Amino acid sequence: xxxxVAKTGNGRAVSDLFASAEGRLPGSPAVIAAxxxxxxxxxxxxxxxxxxxxxxxxxxxxLVGEVLPLAASPDAAALKRAADxxxxxxxxxxxxxxxxxxxxxxxxxxxxxxxxxxxxxTLRETLEKDASLLKTASTDAVIALNAAMATDGVILxxxxxxxxxxxxxxxxxxxxxxxSAFTRSQVAIGKGVRxxxxxxxxxxxxxxxxxxxxxxxxxxxxxxxxxIRLMDDAPDAVNVTSHFVTVGANVKLNFFNMTTGAAVxxxxxxxxFSGEGSELSANGVNLxxxxxxxxxxxxxxxxVPNCVxxxxxxxxxxxxxxxxFQGRIIVRPDAQKTDGKMMTRALLLSDExxxxxxxxxxxxxxxxxxxxGATAGALDDSLLFYLKARGLPEKQAQALLIQxxxxxxxxxxxxDGLRExxxxxxxxxxxxxx
Amino acid sequence: xxxxxxxxxxxxxxxxxxxxxxxxxxNEGEVHAIMGPNGSGKSTLSHVIAGKPGYEVTDGQILFKxxxxxxxxxxxxxxxxxxLAFQYPVEIPGVATxxxxxxxxxxxxxARGESEYSxxxxxxxxxxxxxxxxIPQDMLKRGVNVGFSGGEKKRNEVLQMxxxxxxxCILDEMDSGLDIDALRIAADGxxxxxxxxxxMVVITHYQRLLNYIVPDFVHVMSRGRVVKSGAKDLALxxxxxxYTQFEDA
Numbered sequence: 001x002x003x004x005v006a007k008t009g010n011g012r013a014v015s016d017l018f019a020s021a022e023g024r025l026p027g028s029p030a031v032i033a034a035x036x037x038x039x040x041x042x043x044x045x046x047x048x049x050x051x052x053x054x055x056x057x058x059x060x061x062x063l064v065g066e067v068l069p070l071a072a073s074p075d076a077a078a079l080k081r082a083a084d085x086x087x088x089x090x091x092x093x094x095x096x097x098x099x100x101x102x103x104x105x106x107x108x109x110x111x112x113x114x115x116x117x118x119x120x121x122t123l124r125e126t127l128e129k130d131a132s133l134l135k136t137a138s139t140d141a142v143i144a145l146n147a148a149m150a151t152d153g154v155i156l157x158x159x160x161x162x163x164x165x166x167x168x169x170x171x172x173x174x175x176x177x178x179x180s181a182f183t184r185s186q187v188a189i190g191k192g193v194r195x196x197x198x199x200x201x202x203x204x205x206x207x208x209x210x211x212x213x214x215x216x217x218x219x220x221x222x223x224x225x226x227x228i229r230l231m232d233d234a235p236d237a238v239n240v241t242s243h244f245v246t247v248g249a250n251v252k253l254n255f256f257n258m259t260t261g262a263a264v265x266x267x268x269x270x271x272x273f274s275g276e277g278s279e280l281s282a283n284g285v286n287l288x289x290x291x292x293x294x295x296x297x298x299x300x301x302x303x304v305p306n307c308v309x310x311x312x313x314x315x316x317x318x319x320x321x322x323x324x325f326q327g328r329i330i331v332r333p334d335a336q337k338t339d340g341k342m343m344t345r346a347l348l349l350s351d352e353x354x355x356x357x358x359x360x361x362x363x364x365x366x367x368x369x370x371x372x373g374a375t376a377g378a379l380d381d382s383l384l385f386y387l388k389a390r391g392l393p394e395k396q397a398q399a400l401l402i403q404x405x406x407x408x409x410x411x412x413x414x415x416d417g418l419r420e421x422x423x424x425x426x427x428x429x430x431x432x433x434x
Numbered sequence: 435x436x437x438x439x440x441x442x443x444x445x446x447x448x449x450x451x452x453x454x455x456x457x458x459x460x461n462e463g464e465v466h467a468i469m470g471p472n473g474s475g476k477s478t479l480s481h482v483i484a485g486k487p488g489y490e491v492t493d494g495q496i497l498f499k500x501x502x503x504x505x506x507x508x509x510x511x512x513x514x515x516x517x518l519a520f521q522y523p524v525e526i527p528g529v530a531t532x533x534x535x536x537x538x539x540x541x542x543x544x545a546r547g548e549s550e551y552s553x554x555x556x557x558x559x560x561x562x563x564x565x566x567x568x569i570p571q572d573m574l575k576r577g578v579n580v581g582f583s584g585g586e587k588k589r590n591e592v593l594q595m596x597x598x599x600x601x602x603c604i605l606d607e608m609d610s611g612l613d614i615d616a617l618r619i620a621a622d623g624x625x626x627x628x629x630x631x632x633x634m635v636v637i638t639h640y641q642r643l644l645n646y647i648v649p650d651f652v653h654v655m656s657r658g659r660v661v662k663s664g665a666k667d668l669a670l671x672x673x674x675x676x677y678t679q680f681e682d683a
Binding site: 380381382383385386387388389390391392393394396397400401403404405407408 | 508
């Protein structure tokens with residue numbers, strides 16, 4: 001039934017894109033064959049649109065239209081601009097792994113310092129031998145497109161019992177205008193590991209570009225992991241990111257996502273509990289203005305008993321921006337004693353701001369505790385007046401209340417330095433607003 | 435010198451006129467009490483002076499140090515030295531009291547073209563004032579007024595008054611919801627702030643508060659006007675005779 005749709009102009013544009021890019025895409029002959037297969041799957045589906053339930057609120061066909069051509073490999077000038085961006089966005093003390101326009105930049109990365117604490121390869125190297133990384137269980141079109149087009153990514157492995165002394169920060173930098181970057185990374189975390197992984201998306205300019213990223217994460221038993229994603233892409237950019245996370249037994253996973261950029265963005269996370277006794281705390285903040293569209297979609301699959309998931313999301317929406325939160329909690333028949341809850345709150349700063357919230361509970365076990373809640377509203381006038389009567393100008397009073405509103409999600413970040421870094425990003429967003 | 439001059443002020447809320455031509459002059463160093471029955475317009479007057487939205491001034495004017503107060507936003511009024519101690523101070527979850535105090539103080543100083551307080555100076559000042567008001571330090575780490583008792587909320591208002599050093603303090607029903615001990619602590623804090631350069635307008639329904647904060651002048655409001663003014667003894671007369679004599683005025 002999607003055949004007719006795939007014959008649209010958009011479909012052909014992608015076709016041209018793949019044909020022109022194919023010669024530059026890394027990989028063995030088997031990999032190239034897998035890419036073609038993925039591309040054909042994508043072509044059958046076309047860009048997701050509102051008639052596909054999972055994409056109901058984020059119609060990429062309407063919002064994005066066409067996929068831009070593959071970005072060229074960064075030249076010396078691009079790498080120099082990227083180096084400045086790294087300085088501006090690096091977290092103090094973090095081991096950096098930098099991807100510029102979808103290509104790993106060794107000179108900007110801390111590969112040597114990292115080597116003592118984690119195994120590292122690029123996706124490009126891996127694909128010379130192994131096509132398995134391009135395969136995921138998903139039938140989602142943007143993920144198929146990512147498999148077809150991925151140029152590079154980081155392949156990290158942290159051995160059992162390791163405790164890296166510093167956060168590992170993967171920084172995606174866009175320098176090219178009117179181009180797309182496709183990246184795919186893998187983070188394999190061993191048993192008993194304590195680690196912090198940060199992903200940052202930034203740009204060196206304000207041009208339109210597109211990012212399609214996929215990250216495959218596996219977490220071994222008894223690990224304690226903080227995974228923080230900070231998407232601060234340029235105002236005209238598009239960012240579609242897919243996470244596939246498998247959680248072992250007795251794991252503590254603290255995930256946090258912040259969206260402060262991009263004209264159109266979607267983070268879709270698929271998190272599966274594969275071992276008992278684990279706890280997921282998944283939190284996020286969307287700060288949106290102008291006509292930005294930010295979508296956070298999380299599917300938490302309680303495939304085994306005795307796991308806890310907590311989701312706390314906050315959206316601050318100004319002007320004509322649109323925030324989407326879709327949260328699905330699946331409790332499989334055997335997953336007794338599951339405890340899954342999600343809470344989302346939207347703060348609407350303008351009459352034309354829009355928040356859509358779609359919670360879904362699919363519960364097939366009978367001894368569980370699951371729930372969801374959602375609110376949406378404006379800033380409280382009585383609080384605003386109190387602050388103004390104490391000398392705060394309107395914008396500053398609003399900023400203080402907005403910071404308090406998102407604080408409940410941000411304070412879930414345990415590390416002081418990281419939390420301050422995130423608060424700094426929120427403060428810069430508030431300054432841009434005024 | 436006249437600090438506050440309210441001249442023939444007429445104020446509407448939605449379609450209803452609440453103040454029907456109110457006149458009041460407060461000079462530097464003076465403490466004025468405004469008394470009156472519920473619905474006489476006392477709180478409306480305090481809100482209009484502070485700049486709360488929702489009130490329409492249809493006639494008259496308010497001058498503060500000779501400047502037109504009604505032309506200023508609430509934050510400008512605060513920076514100029516107007517302070518309203520709220521009858522019901524709001525709770526602001528997620529904004530630590532200390533952060534709020536520093537942000538507000540520095541916003542006022544910035545608006546006046548003064549330099550911001552350094553952190554040690556600020557902390558020293560807050561510690562001094564909070565100690566005299568019996569405000570524990572851990573209260574200052576909590577969200578503004580979150581989980582505070584009625585007395586703590588009012589003490590927090592007095593703390594701000596002491597920190598911001600306004601030239602005009604309006605205390606709106608400061609005694610409401612306070613027991614006698616809490617009232618005494620708050621009143622002592624207010625009395626410590628009396629000075630030749632600072633005026634106070636104490637709005638209250640009951641004479642009780644005026645035993646603790648002794649006014650220089652007492653005004654009786656009824657139906658949106660000041661119907662009688664006098665010295666502090668007027669409050670005692672009212673305590674004896676009640677407000678009914680003014681209801682038909």
